[in-house]
Amino acid sequence: MRTTQWTGWAALAGGAVLCAIGWYGISGERFAERQLPYLASCTIPGAALIVAGAILLARGEQGVAADRVAELHRLLVTVDEARPPEPAEATTAPDDRLVTVPEGTMYHRADCPLAADGRGGPIAPEAAGALSPCPICAPPPPSS
The missing domain is CATH 1.10.287 (Helix Hairpins)
Structure with missing residues (x-):
């Protein structure tokens, strides 16, 4: 002590x-x-x-x-x-494919964390107008 x-x-x-x-x-x-x-x-x-x-x-x-x-x-x-310095990460372009999750009300970029769990699928053309954009990934409007 x-x-x-x-x-x-x-x-x-x-x-x-x-x-x-x-x-x-x-x-x-x-x-x-x-x-x-x-x-x-x-x-x-x-x-x-x-x-x-x-x-x-x-x-x-x-x-x-x-x-x-x-x-x-x-x-x-x-x-x-x-430790030697780590190389800088290469910047990748965002994935502009638009997806939605089953029974979802928003559309997302394919690399959005909210749709990245593998459940996301392509947007159905008839549902594109009823969906709102995701506030997290801010996707571009869907093309008709």
């Missing part, structure tokens, strides 16, 4: 002991003016130590996680720099 974690656990333990002493001292006094010294000298500092210990433990865990993320980033950057 790191020093920060040990310090956090020690602060938590010390704060818990101070809160217990303060509670025990306050519970033995009947009047509020005699309880205030226990509150001021044990309970409030004990609560502050508990909060400080929790913060130290949380920061210690973040430090371990940050170190792991930095190591992973270093490994990924090293691998990316060692």
